[in-house]
Amino acid sequence: MNIKQRRYQILMDFEKVHRFLTDTYNFETLNSYLLPQYFEYAHHLQWFDYIRSYRMGLWEDDGELVGVACYEIPIGTVHLHTKPEYSFLLLELLKWSKQEISICENDKHLLNVWITDKENEKQNLLKENGYQLVHTEPAKIFCYEKEFVERKLPEGYQIIDSTNVDPARLAKCFWLGFDHNELPSEINTDGNIQMLNAPRADKSLMTIVVAPNGEYACALGMWFDEQNKYAYLEPLATVPEYRRMGLATIALTEAMKKTKKLGATYCFGGGREFYTCIGFETTCNRELWKKEW
Numbered sequence: 001m002n003i004k005q006r007r008y009q010i011l012m013d014f015e016k017v018h019r020f021l022t023d024t025y026n027f028e029t030l031n032s033y034l035l036p037q038y039f040e041y042a043h044h045l046q047w048f049d050y051i052r053s054y055r056m057g058l059w060e061d062d063g064e065l066v067g068v069a070c071y072e073i074p075i076g077t078v079h080l081h082t083k084p085e086y087s088f089l090l091l092e093l094l095k096w097s098k099q100e101i102s103i104c105e106n107d108k109h110l111l112n113v114w115i116t117d118k119e120n121e122k123q124n125l126l127k128e129n130g131y132q133l134v135h136t137e138p139a140k141i142f143c144y145e146k147e148f149v150e151r152k153l154p155e156g157y158q159i160i161d162s163t164n165v166d167p168a169r170l171a172k173c174f175w176l177g178f179d180h181n182e183l184p185s186e187i188n189t190d191g192n193i194q195m196l197n198a199p200r201a202d203k204s205l206m207t208i209v210v211a212p213n214g215e216y217a218c219a220l221g222m223w224f225d226e227q228n229k230y231a232y233l234e235p236l237a238t239v240p241e242y243r244r245m246g247l248a249t250i251a252l253t254e255a256m257k258k259t260k261k262l263g264a265t266y267c268f269g270g271g272r273e274f275y276t277c278i279g280f281e282t283t284c285n286r287e288l289w290k291k292e293w
Contacts, residue, residue, distance in 0.1 A: 001061055003089070005096070008056035008070065014043065015199075017058070020065045024083055025228045032115045032122070033139060033286050034070070034079040035268070037200070037223040037232035042072045044198040046191035049075050055100040059089055069093040069101065076103040077112040077288075080122065090125055098291075108292050117285040126289045135288040137271045140280040141230075144260050144267070148253045149278045151246040156212035159254055162203040166216075167193050170208070173216035177237025195221065207255040209247045217242035222255040224262050231259035231267035249278050 008017070021036040042048055052075050059067035059082070067082035067089045078097040082089050094113070102111035113131060115122040116139065153159065162170070167189035174192065175183060195201065205222040220236040233255070238248050256267050269275040 003059060003061050003066070003086075005057060005059050005092070007054045008058055008068075010043075010050065010053045013058065016065055017068055017070070020068065021081070022225065022227050024081070025225075026084075027283075029118045030116050030139060030284060031081045032079045032119060034068075034081050034114075035225075035232060037225065037234065038072070039070070040198055040200060041195070041221075041223070041234050044195050044201070045073060046188075046194060047073050049073065057093065057096045057100065059086070059093070061086070067093055069097045071101055075101055076110060077101075077114065079114050087121055090122065091129075094125060094129060110290070110292050113289045115287050115289065117287055123287075129291070130293075131289040131291040133287055134290045136285045138282040139284050139286050140269045140271065140275050141266045141283050142256065142269060142275075142278075142280045144256070144265050146279055148256065149249055150253065151250045153209070153250055154245055154247075157217070157247070158210050159251065160208050160210055162196060162206035162208065165196070165203070165206070165208065169214075169216045170219060173208075173219045173239055174235065174237050176239045177219070178235075179240070200224075205255060205258055207251045207258075209242075209251050211242060215239070217245075218247040218251050220248075220251050220255055222259060222267075224259050224264055226263070229263050229265050231256060231264040233267060233269050236270070248274065252278070 018036045018040060021031060021034060021039055025031060055075060056070040058065060066086040069078055069080050071078055078101045080090055080093045098111055102109050113126060168187055171187045171189045171192045172183060196203065200223060202224060205224060207220050208216050209218040211217040218238040221234055223232040236248060269280045
């Protein structure tokens with residue numbers, strides 16, 4: 001072995017890490033939920049900490065990527081992932097993360113680590129190094145062998161994709177749908193355009209419910225992993241005044257049907273009870289471990 005560690009170089013390494021996460025995907029552990037779509041989506045959000053992305057760490061064996069320590073959007077919370085045969089590197093990944101990805105608040109250093117409850121080796125590593133389990137949440141999937149929940153679209157509403165999307169109406173839908181307060185005087189469309197401009201953001205899979213007055217009432221993004229045959233939902237939002245009409249169920253079902261035709265066999269959803277109600281089932285639990293010093 002000739003293992004070397006270096007910093008992440010975002011312009012050079014994004015595709016390399018995405019390929020690594022795709023090739024090493026494991027349905028049992030979900031790579032600590034470090035899915036390649038999760039990684040890509042985060043990189044294309046306006047809140048992503050681009051300037052400090054150099055703090056992510058890569059481990060290579062003769063130039064082949066075998067391990068990565070990275071954050072999602074804000075620094076301070078890390079995912080640790082290696083090829084199975086290189087799990088002996090996990091302690092080194094953790095030490096790097098403590099040094100480079102931790103944050104300092106109120107004169108205390110803090111690092112959070114995401115894993116899943118199927119990763120016993122990581123659980124033991126975190127316990128041995130003084131980390132405590134502080135939060136759990138379910139990771140849910142909808143298996144396409146099941147029947148989809150069918151709801152009728154209310155009269156006057158229509159479904160479109162984002163091929164010819166109006167960025168301003170989409171930005172408004174997500175702003176209100178994620179329960180922000182009043183709309184700003186000038187809606188910022190840059191973040192949504194950036195999201196739609198991600199390398200694997202398929203505009204035909206994005207699904208939007210348009211109200212009779214032309215407003216975007218509900219919108220979601222859907223990603224498809226061609227190699228591992230699954231769909232990944234992110235984001236999904238419904239404007240408050242259009243809730244409890246079944247629009248999210250209708251949009252999500254429509255998007256899942258699209259990915260089923262492409263060859264997907266299941267779809268990742270969110271942790272809320274809504275997903276359970278329409279047939280999503282928990283495949284494992286995500287765990288957040290924390291250490292302060």
